[in-house]
Amino acid sequence: MNIPKETLMRMYLEMVTIRLYEETMAEAYQEGKYPVFNIASGPVPGEMHLAAGQEPVAVGVCMHLKKEDAVVGTHRPHHFAIAKGVDLKRMTAEIFGKVTGLGRGKGGHMHLFDPDVHFSCSGIVGASIPQAVGAALAFKMRKEKRVAVAFFGDGAANQGTFHEGLNLAAIWKLPVVFVCEDNSWAISVPKEKSTAISQNADRAVAYGIPGVYVGENDVLAVYEAAGEAIERARQGGGPTIIEVKTDRFFGHFQGDPEVYRPKDEVQRLKQNDPIKRFRKYLIENDIATENELKQLDDEARKRVEEAFLFARESPYPAPEEALLHVFVE
């Protein structure tokens, strides 16, 4: 695969931005929750699902997408949103519940909507799949060369929406790509206890569509698989399911006691940190210098810091705003 340096550098920048974003969010989330962890306290209350470790899936796929392509994400949405180019300041403000947020504070972390880049997500497991199918249906009906991507977890592949969605996309030959993040867990339930076969990609057979399993948490491997699928979809070749083995570095949500997880698992997974590996790859193959990568690290840090600053400094919505926007005017 011959990938231009510029693309590789952007992949690195996006992955580092996501990682920094999630780590910064983890800290912000802890504020006001110490010494007593109360989910309702601090500047960022409510549930918080972070995606550190899962950067390759989001970035490897979204690198191929255009602004007008649609992405539907999950309850763990930040990495998808960042990779799709969602306005980072307004996204962060939303998570802080501020009036400058994407949804003026109404949706929060699991409900990020940025129509400018055709991004949406949901807290309901499996909900993304038919919605991406519908976006693809719209594109096909209007003969537009746009593609829709549904991201979802290994846990979501056991929802009816997965099977119904794949079948619809297949019979209508829609420009949609289904991307399953196999992080081995759905909260405390391991994939092997919830899923009858080891790879959801093999379920493609049931719907007569191509299925690809990317067995390593590697941005280049994802990029390659996604490139083929997205191009096929764009050219009218119909849907594909891609499943990627990836790793969840944090708990299911922040504050998860993780009693179900082997004690050393996260340590072990971190040895195989996909960003560190990609960094090493870029240097060892003389694609980038330490200095160039350092610049990207700084750029990512700046983006994240600016976004959090914007969020913190923004005002809360007026309470009565709660009554607005049930319907459009």
Added chain:
Amino acid sequence: MSAITSRKLTMAKAIAEAISLEMERDPRVFVMGEDVGVYGGIFGATAGLYEKFGPERVIDTPISEAGFIGAALGAAMEGMRPIVELMFVDFFGVAMDQIYNHIAKNTYFSGGNIRVPLVLMTAVGGGYNDAGQHSQCLWGTFAHLPGLKVVVPSTPYDAKGLMISAIRDDNPVIYMFHKGLLGLGWMTLIKDSTGPVPEEPYTIPFGKAEVKREGKDVSIISVAMGVYQALEAAKELEKEGISVEVLDLRTLVPLDREAIINTVKKTHRVLVVDEDYLSYGMSGEVAATVVEHAFDYLEAPVKRLAVPDVPIPYSRPLEQFVLPSSSKIVNAVKELLRS
């Protein structure tokens, strides 16, 4: 009623204990749902059961609510007594067909020949900024559908007794526990979410509301968190010489209409506090009951404090604006007394 006990439990532990006792007593009782096993339920309602009864009777399911809730129905019709957990009530949508077209109707369709002894237990309630897919109450939605009993406990004592009644009932029961009342360390703690619970099994009949506090000027009728907010407000109002009666409905189906009528006859003024949506719900049903059966006793129109027909918003000031609270109750009671 059982003997006085000094042992205190959180509501979550009271629920788990009720299930445990019934599982010991009756081999047909089993539990299934997401993360109910090793994790012990996201809200702790099945804590300790997996260790005690093993993976065959405490079954972690895939995220397939239509599948496993439908399976609970199938098992119930074949003589088992499943307790199935829907992690948040908000997720009912993916399984609603099994619930309202089948679980709620099979008994009726069969002319009473089919028993569906199934408990669907689920977490409800907001106030901790979890937004519109994780904060709803929706008891009105379930109570609206004929064929489902709807239980909403407010104390650990009630939680245990009502759960045992639910398990022993031969009909489908939706058992809704409020996240803020479970006594979870990671939620804002309500003092009374830990309370006295006898160790032995006991039942609390459905359809029996409880007067939590006697009063003569106004009646506040509610369930779950609303009961606490009402009791708090009552203390405030007492300082101003206003005497408030608080009625905890405890079950919405069956609904204790007699208790509603009796309290109105006594105080002549009613405020319904409902953390569910305002329109077409519990508050409307209570108000209708009052108007139909105790209209002549009313000295003021029935007042309702409920979520004003918007989804639960995320941001703290927005969410606080739409949810009932004790200070809003105080204001509402004063308005009611002025009218």
